[in-house]
Amino acid sequence: MTAVETEPELADRVLGGWLGRIxxxxLGKPVEQGEVWTRERIDRYLRRAAALPLDDYLPGPLTEGDRRDLRPEWRSCVRGRVHGSCRDDDVDYAILGLHLLETHGFGFSTEQVGDLWLSRLPYLQTFTAERAAYRNLANGRRPPLTATYDNPYQEWIGALIRADIHGWTSPGAPRRAASLARRDAVLSHTGNGVYGAMWAAALISAAFTAPTVRRAVDEALAVIPAGCRLARTVRRVCALHDTGLAWEETLATVEEETAGLGWIHTVPNAAVLTAGLLYGDGDFTRTIALTVRGGLDTDSNGATAGSVAGVRCGAPAVPEQWKDPLRDTVRSAVLGFDGARISELAERTLRLARTAA
Structure with a gap:
């Protein structure tokens, strides 16, 4: 898998990215609360339900304690209850990014990103850095002040989850994807928060053409400063993987080394995501399962891992247990997009990718 050689193959890979992200x-949504659903607790939950190895959506709760601690969305996210996607910001931002590129083209400005947030995205469906930036926009502040004024979340994962569209529309062009993602990210983030978006966009872009997952990770690392904490942490996961260390031990080691950053910070989540990709070794199910079992921001990490894995394998190879329950339908808080067909979103993304070629 070294090139996207034909139009049908590119279409399959873009659709695979959308399906994988959703x-x-x-998969990760029910346990998206890193301080409650640790890696150890997630695996205990799965063992009690006889759901290891994990090869389908999470099983429903077995105890009242589990029912109380799961996110309320579990009712439409666990196996047997998935009938189309449920709404989530990890998908909303991919849709909003698509609308951004369709409206303003690849020359969009950071200010135009903010304008679309105000006109298309409800304030109460934003969180952490995005909510701070939204509030700053509504109060008349402009970038880069929108990212820095009264915003303690500048290095959290929000910008990273907005990056997929820039990778999907720049297949095999990771530096271009990273540049687009940076222009989007600086509305709300700084430092490692911005680098996370650049890295994720480049990773997804490289997944179209890189011969291996590891090569895609290396190409993505090349677009961010080598000395930043994000790059050092991703390289650390790669090095531990190269030694043959078990997945659990790799995560335990890096967890110690990133202690104190919090479960929504970009850096520890990039470590979980990198481990899921490397130890998943190109297998779609294993990749998203390991990534979600890694804990922290499980739905965001699962989404990005699914996007990379889906791009690499293409829609026809995404196993049926993952894509069929989605019913080609996406729920969204983005104005005008609720109930959209996933296949239509992919077709629109493909048209943009063609113009970028």
Whole structure:
């Protein structure tokens, strides 16, 4: 898999990215609360339900304690209850990014990103850095002040989850994808928060053409400063993987080294995501399962891992248990997009990718 050689193959890979993002997000959504659903607790939950190895959506709760601690969305995200996707910001931002590129083209400005947030995205469906930036926009502040004024979340994962559209529309062009993602990210983030978006966009872009997952990770690392904490942490996961260390031990080691950053910070989540990709070794199910079992921001990490894995394998190879329950339908808070067909979103993304070629 070294090139996207034909139009049908590119279409399959773009659709695979959308399906993977939505399925990975749905898989991780019920346990999206990193301080409660630790890696150890997630695996205990799965063992009690006889759901290891994990090869389908999460099983429903077995105890009242589990029912109380799961996210309320579990009712439409666990196996047997998935009938189309449930709404989530990890998918909303991919849709909003598509609308951004369709409206303003690849020359969009950071200010235009903010304008679309105000006109298309409800304030109460934004969180952490995005909510701070939204509030700053509504109060008349402009970038880059929107990212820095009264915003303690500048290095959290929000910008990273907005990056997929820039990778999907720049297949095999990771530096271009990273540049677009940066222009989007600086509305709300700084430092490692911005680098996370650039890295994720480049990773997804490289997944179209890189011969291996590891090569895609290396190409993505090349677009961010080598000395930043994000790059050092991703390289650390790669090095531990190269030694043959078990997945659990790799995560335990990096967890110690990133202690104190919090479960929504970009850096520890990039470590979980990188481990899921490397130890998943190109297998779609294993990749998203390991990533979600890694804990922290499970739905965001599952979404990005699914996007990378879906791009690499293409829609026909995404296993049926993940894509069929989605019913080609997406729920969204983005004005005008609720109930959209996933296949239509992919077709629109493909048209943009063609113009970028």
């Amino acid at each position: 399925a990975g997000n749905m």
